Amino acid sequence: MYAPQTTTMAPEPMMPFPALITDIKEEAPGVTTYALEFEDTAVRQSFTFQPGQFNMLYLPGIGEAAISISSDPGQPETLLHTIRVAGNVTQAIARLDVGDVIGLRGPYGSAWPLAHARGLDIIMVAGGIGLPPLRPAIYHIIHHRQEYGQVTVLVGAREPADLMFPGEYDAWREQGIEVLPTVDRADDSWEGRVGVVPMLFYSLRPDPRKTMIFTCGPEIMMRFVVYEALARRVPKERIYLSLERNMKCAIGFCGHCQFGPTFLCKEGPVLSYNQIEPFFSVEEF
Amino acid sequence: MTPHIPPLNAHVVIDKPALQTLFDALQTAGYTLIGPTIREEAIVYDEIGRIEELPIGWTDEQGPGHYRLHERGDGRYFAYVVGPHSWKKYLYPARLTLFRTRRQDKSFTVETGEEPPPKYAFIGARGCELAAIAVQDRVFLEGPIQAATYKARREHAFLLAVNCTEPGETCFCVSMNSGPRCESGFDLALTELDDVFLLQVGSQIGAEMLAGSGWRPAGAFELSHARRLLAEAETQMGRTLETRDLPNLLYDNLDHPRWDEVAERCLSCMNCTMVCPTCFCADITDVSDLSGENTARVRVWDSCFNPDFSYVHGGNLRPSIRARYRQWLTHKLASWIDQFGTSGCVGCGRCITWCPVGIDLTEEVAAIRGEG
Numbered sequence: 001m002y003a004p005q006t007t008t009m010a011p012e013p014m015m016p017f018p019a020l021i022t023d024i025k026e027e028a029p030g031v032t033t034y035a036l037e038f039e040d041t042a043v044r045q046s047f048t049f050q051p052g053q054f055n056m057l058y059l060p061g062i063g064e065a066a067i068s069i070s071s072d073p074g075q076p077e078t079l080l081h082t083i084r085v086a087g088n089v090t091q092a093i094a095r096l097d098v099g100d101v102i103g104l105r106g107p108y109g110s111a112w113p114l115a116h117a118r119g120l121d122i123i124m125v126a127g128g129i130g131l132p133p134l135r136p137a138i139y140h141i142i143h144h145r146q147e148y149g150q151v152t153v154l155v156g157a158r159e160p161a162d163l164m165f166p167g168e169y170d171a172w173r174e175q176g177i178e179v180l181p182t183v184d185r186a187d188d189s190w191e192g193r194v195g196v197v198p199m200l201f202y203s204l205r206p207d208p209r210k211t212m213i214f215t216c217g218p219e220i221m222m223r224f225v226v227y228e229a230l231a232r233r234v235p236k237e238r239i240y241l242s243l244e245r246n247m248k249c250a251i252g253f254c255g256h257c258q259f260g261p262t263f264l265c266k267e268g269p270v271l272s273y274n275q276i277e278p279f280f281s282v283e284e285f
Numbered sequence: 286m287t288p289h290i291p292p293l294n295a296h297v298v299i300d301k302p303a304l305q306t307l308f309d310a311l312q313t314a315g316y317t318l319i320g321p322t323i324r325e326e327a328i329v330y331d332e333i334g335r336i337e338e339l340p341i342g343w344t345d346e347q348g349p350g351h352y353r354l355h356e357r358g359d360g361r362y363f364a365y366v367v368g369p370h371s372w373k374k375y376l377y378p379a380r381l382t383l384f385r386t387r388r389q390d391k392s393f394t395v396e397t398g399e400e401p402p403p404k405y406a407f408i409g410a411r412g413c414e415l416a417a418i419a420v421q422d423r424v425f426l427e428g429p430i431q432a433a434t435y436k437a438r439r440e441h442a443f444l445l446a447v448n449c450t451e452p453g454e455t456c457f458c459v460s461m462n463s464g465p466r467c468e469s470g471f472d473l474a475l476t477e478l479d480d481v482f483l484l485q486v487g488s489q490i491g492a493e494m495l496a497g498s499g500w501r502p503a504g505a506f507e508l509s510h511a512r513r514l515l516a517e518a519e520t521q522m523g524r525t526l527e528t529r530d531l532p533n534l535l536y537d538n539l540d541h542p543r544w545d546e547v548a549e550r551c552l553s554c555m556n557c558t559m560v561c562p563t564c565f566c567a568d569i570t571d572v573s574d575l576s577g578e579n580t581a582r583v584r585v586w587d588s589c590f591n592p593d594f595s596y597v598h599g600g601n602l603r604p605s606i607r608a609r610y611r612q613w614l615t616h617k618l619a620s621w622i623d624q625f626g627t628s629g630c631v632g633c634g635r636c637i638t639w640c641p642v643g644i645d646l647t648e649e650v651a652a653i654r655g656e657g
Contacts, residue, residue, distance in 0.1 A: 009401050010433040014569070014582070015384045018392050039392065060386040060393055060580040061573040086598035101392040246596050248569045251430045254587070255566030256594060258616065260536075261623030266429070282539050284608035 013251055016058040016103030017043050022078065024098055028162050031129065032094065033070065033082045036104055048076050050111035051136030052242060052270045056250050057081065057093065058103030065089035066247040066265070069107065070132035072139040079104075082132035082164070108250040110270045112137045113240060117212045120238075121149040123204065125225045127156045127197050127217025131164035133242050133269075134216055142175045149210065152178040156197030156221070159183055160190045198224035201232070208233035214270075216242035223280070226273055236274035243269050243276070260285065290492045296503040298481040301362065303498045305336045307445070307473075310494045311406045316443055319375055320408030321368070326354055328368040330375075333408065340365060347453045347523075347634065349643030363409060363477050366453035367633050371562035372407050372414055373421060376438045382581045383434070383569070398581065402434075406443035410471070412464025413456075413633040415446055417562035419470055423625040424565050434584075443490065446471035450514040454523035455634030457647060461526065463631040465518040476511040483511050524634065526647045527654065531628075532619035534654060539611065543652045548607035550642050555588035557636035557644075558613065563621075563629045566594070589613050614646060 023035035038044035049055075049069050058064040065087065071080030085094050096102065114137060122141070124134050134153075141148050153172065157163040160183050169179040180200050182193040193200070198221065211234050215225045222241050229239050243264055248254035250265045257264040260279040262271065279285050291297045299307075311318055312334065320333045323340050333339070345365040346353045357364060382398035410418070422439065425432035449456075449465035458464030467474040472491030476483040483503055486492045558564040568587040573580040587594060589612045595602035603609050621629030630646070637645045 009397065009437045010431065012383050012398060012433050013430050015395050018395070020392075060388065061571050061577055063571055064569070099391060103386070103393075103395070244597055245602070246594070248567070248587075252428055253425065253432055253565065253567065254569060255589070256587075258612075258620070260615075261620040263624065278536060279539075284603045284605055285539070285612075 014105070014249060016056065016064075016105045018101045019079075019104035021096055021098055021100050021102065024096075027082060027164060028157075031082060031084045031162075031164070033080050033132075034093065034096075035071075036079045036081065036102070037077060038104065039101065044077050047079075047107075049073055049079075049107035049136075051114060051140050052111040052133055053107035053109050054133075054250075054269065055079065055081065055104055055106030056108070056247075057089065058105070059089060059092050060103065062092045063089045064103075064248070065093075066108075066250060068133035068242075068269075070135045073136050074139065074143055082129070082135075084129045106250070108265055110268055112214050112270055113212070113272075114140055118147045119149065119210070121151070121207060121211045123152045123154065123206060123211060123213050123229075125154045125197055125200075125213065125215040125217070125221075126164070127221040128158065128162060129164070130215070130217030130221075130242070131155055134214060135165065137214060138172060138177065141177065142172070145175055150178070151176070152180065152204065154197050154200040155179065155181045156200075156217070157181070157183050159185050160187055196224070197221055198228050201225075201228040206232050206234060208235070211238065213239040214242075215240070219243070226280075236277060237272050239273040240270055241273060241276070243271060290496050291486050291500055291502075293486055293489060293492060295486045295492075296508060297484050297486065297495065297500040298478075298503050298507055299484060299495070299498045299500050301480070301482055302336070303500075304362070304482060306498045307494055308334065308336060308408075310497060311443060314494070315404055316406035317403040318406045318408055319372075321363075321365070323354065327352065328354065328365055330368075330370040330372065330407075336362070339363075339409075344451075345453065347455050347638045349455065349637050349645050350640055351643070352638050361477060362482075363447045363475070364451055366449060366451075366456060367411055367414065367635060369560050369635065369639055371560070371633075371635070372410060372418060373562055373565075375405055375407070376418065376442070377421060377425070377435055377565065379586045381434055381584045383584050384582050386580045386582070388578045399434075402438050404441045404443070405438065406445065408445045409447045410444050410467075411447055411449050411633075412467045413458045413461070413631040414562060415444065415467055415470045416458075416461070416463035416631040417633065418444075420563045420625070420627055420629060420631065421565060423627060424563075427625075443494075444471045444473075446474040446487075448474060448476045448511070448515055450477065450518050452518050452521050452523060453634060455637040455645075456632065457522050457524035457526050457634060458632040459519050459522050459525070460528060460647075461628060461630055461632030466515050476514065478507060478510055478514075481507065483507050524632075524637070524645070524647045526630070526632065526650060527656075528628070531650070532622055534650075535615045535619040538653050539615070541653050543649065544607045544611050546652075547610055547644060547649055548605065550644055551606050551610050552642060553590045553592070553606045553609055554641060555590045556639045556641060558588040558590060559586065560635040560639045561617075562633060562635070563617075563631065564588070589616070614649065617646075618650070
């Protein structure tokens with residue numbers, strides 16, 4: 001006379017979709033790019049993402065990790081993820097070959113504010129593995145070059161061999177993007193700048209009325225980027241950072257990625273400095 | 286023949302033993318009954334079928350780090366407050382398989398994790414607990430993505446609520462505006478009087494479950510008696526929490542010396558987060574068989590007091606207990622409001638009672654306010 005004795009279930013939102021590894025490219029010591037394609041045609045063809053968003057990569061029996069998408073948003077059928085070996089999951093991914101299958105779900109999180117940045121100059125500041133989450137934004141700008149003003153990419157790495165995507169800098173330059181790499185420690189092969197990334201600001205004369213900053217890298221580096229940008233009167237609401245915290249679910253249920261009022265998986269990872277300022281310098285927050 | 290059922294929002298009375306007819310009606314309708322019962326010297330929530338399984342004639346004595354049961358010898362059915370369990374044990378199980386994978390050649394298939402859950406009838410949910418369920422509804426159902434496992438349990442749950450007429454020593458629902466009266470979100474709300482139960486009908490299904498109970502409309506005496514008991518209960522809260530401008534108070538005091546002081550006492554044992562009816566943090570982990578062919582993706586309750594909770598490659602972001610306690614309290618009382626438009630605290634007092642060293646969040650807030 002009443003409803004059935006058990007209830008019905010909607011699909012679990014954390015279920016991954018199998019995705020094939022179609023290419024593997026070593027970028028730097030311990031850093032590798034994996035090209036992934038969803039096995040299911042409908043899933044593959046309906047997937048789109050915005051620069052700055054991330055996916056959850058899953059290996060059954062090992063676990064799941066949040067990894068930014070590093071590829072061209074104009075070609076979402078093949079998704080690149082540039083991964084540094086850091087924990088269990090990334091170590092296990094490092095043992096995979098072309099033709100292996102991993103679980104993939106996404107995209108999640110906020111994106112670089114590229115619509116907001118139209119007509120403005122953009123300074124991107126990347127430290128180490130911070131460049132891959134910015135690369136989709138660089139591709140977007142190349143596809144829509146006339147919509148943006150001066151675009152400068154400041155890239156830092158510990159050593160020359162650690163630089164991300166050095167083979168692409170000339171192609172970006174040909175599209176009117178200034179690329180300034182620097183390394184903390186040079187070797188004999190290195191003829192470029194030496195020093196930490198925020199120092200590259202000293203060679204720039206940004207116009208604070210029309211400059212936007214996108215930065216991704218170690219938090220200590222981003223603190224100095226914010227400092228240098230504010231010193232040049234770039235307003236807080238035009239400084240964007242991509243933050244990293246522990247993530248388990250990516251959909252706001254597990255609580256791990258909280259940064260004060262913010263769930264980095266939902267409102268982040270890309271946030272403006274005025275959103276996070278009260279908490280950014282609190283120790284152990 | 287149409288069964289004799291009371292109208293919606295009506296107040297009716299039934300004889301106390303007739304509560305069994307309500308249990309029977311719920312079971313006939315396919316519900317699994319969960320209610321308070323005594324296990325290991327505590328009142329917990331577990332599957333029940335007979336009214337005799339309720340802690341009739343018992344009460345609980347609570348204080349910071351203190352919980353004891355006593356026999357009252359008066360035959361009262363609901364003369365106790367909340368114990369270590371909350372309904373999240375059923376709506377958001379401590380351990381749940383989300384999905385399973387099976388390896389096939391180089392690829393794998395993904396299957397749903399579990400059978401659809403039973404329809405639950407929760408017997409004896411208090412005002413603070415209805416508020417806690419409403420808080421978890423916001424977390425799991427009202428965001429951009431719905432938690433399927435929570436929804437399947439929640440949407441058919443029957444709630445027999447109970448108005449608290451004898452608050453406990455660690456209760457402060459009046460401060461959190463969540464009790465002692467159950468205002469909404471129930472199918473039936475019960476007030477225990479001397480000889481009868483007064484019931485407010487909150488839903489059509491609640492009304493239908495009373496068909497065989499011998500109910501009769503409540504009289505003026507019964508209604509005024511219940512009003513008086515609840516008015517008295519409001520004045521008997523064991524604790525108060527001043528909520529005025531609480532988020533800013535905490536955000537402005539992230540470096541207050543009180544965090545160091547409480548960290549000296551806090552064991553970071555996670556009891557407070559386990560007993561909290563709103564805490565929802567979870568880990569998600571894999572369980573494989575020996576062949577490695579079959580893996581279950583399992584969600585388990587986690588806690589911001591777990592040192593690994595904040596692990597990001599290379600280390601934990603909150604290594605000190607000071608930082609972890611601060612994270613818990615500021616989330617519960619401040620950032621929760623930014624995130625979900627409601628406090629994460631409903632004033633049930635569980636975290637005070639079940640803290641092994643008796644840390645009392647109302648006392649911690651008062652100290653930060655400078656009133657300690």
